[in-house]
Amino acid sequence: MKEEWMMIIIGVLLIGIGIGNRMGNISTIHWYQRTKVKKEDEKAYGKAMGNGTILIGAALTIGGGMRFFSWNGWEPVLSIGAILGIGWMLYGQLKYNHGIF
Secondary structure, eight states: OHHHHHHHHHHHHHHHHHHHHHTTOOTTSOGGGGTTOOGGGHHHHHHHHHHHHHHHHHHHHHHHHHHHTTOSOHHHHHHHHHHHHHHHHHHHHHHHSSSOO
């Protein structure tokens, strides 16, 4: 029961961070990951990184809720959400930071 609540709490926190990123606050992204982002691209970069973070947070929240109610199939929800979220973040990183690092 404890793991489900932790999944839900971490998921909600990630969704909140993602919303902040989408609104243009990229300070939650590690400074080294945003060193090459141009000033004019910061909003688009924040949007891409925020979307990925929201996807991962939503997958954690939904997966935790499914696990809490003992519904089967939470693993694929978590896996697919994490893969899509990381993919979206990689897209933003490569496009606006011109590389992963």
